[in-house]
Amino acid sequence: MLLKGQGAAPDAERAFYWCCMAAEHGLPEAQLQLGDLYRLGHGVDADTALADAWYRKAAVQGDANAASRLRRLYETQAVGAE
Secondary structure, X not given: OOOOOOOXXXXXXXXXXXXXXXXXXXXXXXXXXXXXXHHHOOOOOOOHHHHHHHHHHHHHOOOHHHHHHHHXXXXXXXXXXX
16 A cells, blocks of 8 residues: 555555565565565665565465566576576
């Protein structure tokens, strides 16, 4: 909600903070979102290694969207390495 400004003014940094709190408590939806924030650099500097780590945590818990994003992240890195 804070990221998109639903019910409050958009605040990427506060959204990142609360997403971290939820992700660190093991919520796969928050882990997926945190991976997205790191991949895209919303509220934080972009970091593909951290995006990878959070996608992996969510994927291990069965989050299919995280597994899909993890595959795409690998594909993108493989294309960029050529």
